[in-house]
Amino acid sequence: AQSVTQLDSQVPVFEEAPVELRCNYSSSVSVYLFWYVQYPNQGLQLLLKYLSGSTLVESINGFEAEFNKSQTSFHLRKPSVHISDTAEYFCAVKADKLIFGTGTRLQVFP
C-alpha cells in the first residue's frame, strides 16, 4: 500500500518570498509522483509530475519539485511566489490508483 504525508497543513508567506511545500511518501513498489493545485471553489489541476529520468521537474508557472528516492520525498518549491499562487496543493502517488496527501494551503500575503 502507498501513503502520502504532507507535513504542513498551512503555509503563510509574503509575496515574492520563496516557498517549499513538503511531501513524503511511502510505498513498497515503484510509484509515479504528482502535485495537484486547487484554486478556491475549483477542481484539481495537475501542476507537475515525476515519472522517471531527471529528478527535478518543473511546471509552466515557475514551480519545481525534486524527487529524492533515498528520503522518499517530493517537495514542491517556488523561488518567488505571487498572490495568484494562493491555493491548496496536493501531493499524490500512483502505483495502480492515485493516493492523495491531506493538502497544504498556501496563503500569499501582499
Added chain:
Amino acid sequence: NAGVTQTPKFQVLKTGQSMTLQCAQDMNHNSMYWYRQDPGMGLRLIYYSASEGTTDKGEVPNGYNVSRLNKREFSLRLESAAPSQTSVYFCASSEVSGPWGYTFGSGTRLTVV
C-alpha cells in the same frame, strides 16, 4: 471543451433523502473514480471503475453505490443521506495504468441537513 463534467454543482438534501451524482467524460478514458474532499483530510477514494463493467470499493465506500453506465458515464448514489456525507464530491478519469494523472471534474458541493 474536453474533460469531465459533473452534475449538479450544488445540492442540499434532508437526512434520509436519496440522490444520484452524475459524471461523464469525453476523453475515451477507461478508468473513472469518485472522491470526497473534506477539510484537513484531502481526497479520499469512494469507489472506482477500472474499466467499463467493473466497479470496486475505495477507502470510504460505506453509504454509497456506483454504476458504470457505459464507458463515458459513472454515477454515485446516496441511498439514504446522512449529515456525515456533507462534502465536496469529485469525479475523475484516467487511463487504466501507467504514468498518467487524473483529470478531475469541477465538483459537487453536497450539504445534508
